Amino acid sequence: MTVSIVRFGGSNCDRDAERALAHLGIDAEIVWHEDGLPADTTGIVLPGGFSYGDYLRAGAMAARSPIMAEVREAAADGTPVLGICNGAQIGCESGLTEGAFTTNESARFQCEPVFLRVERTDTPWTAAYEEGEVIEVPIAHGEGRYEIPDDRLAELEDDDRVLFRYCDADGDVSAGANPNGSKGGVAGLLGERETVAVLMPHPERATLPDVGPTDGQGILRGFADA
């Protein structure tokens, strides 16, 4: 059982993810994208960072690299895939998940702790939480505003594929609690299968007790049964 953390040129949260997973007792290794997915891959992390310098659009280049065809194939076969921050942008750009993450409403890079409301718990990524539970996880992005046409957001909501929404400490989803102008307050969502998820906040930065709150652990535990 090995979780492959796909490193692109410009990924910079790959080692954080490896360390966070190790802390949870989950075997993981960093894989250079040009080397392809190892045969024993049982889970995939698309880590945060600035792949290809965010050229064109954040995640656009990495999404079209050959390894992503392998990732899509593995995802379709049920391999758990988690895209974090730049990995979430790559996930949307590659069609693993719907919509797009684009420039924050503030037009600024934002690095701050945020509250997330867990929207459903019957997924590997949220089984550790209660429905409606509020967790604190940091964001660090300039292009994290979730954008999707209204009719497709409605479909996404009807399919119950919104996993996390930005909220206040009491769990209320409001414009004031939305750090980047994301439509519907969407912070994370599922792909076609519940084993595929992307989110802009960083659970790997909220896992090690030495560096602060550990609310993100439950998300990474999605790989525990992989």
Add this chain to the structure above:
Amino acid sequence: MTAYTATVTVRLKRGVLDPEAETTKQALKRLGFELEALRSADRFEIDLEADSDEDARERADEMAERLLANPTIHDYDVEVDER
């Protein structure tokens, strides 16, 4: 084969917030300019050899579809000129 330049212009769909354009608009206003709105767009100039302008257009169109634009948030148009 003829030498063409295909110009692909990628812009946000109407209604999609453009915070960078909004910031630029505010900066122009601070400089004393009067304006109602400002929209920004990315323009790609692609030099290529093709059998016809239809062929050049088709290829540039596919480049826009597959990479240059993100259909979730963007519209684009393609212009082709002999070079």
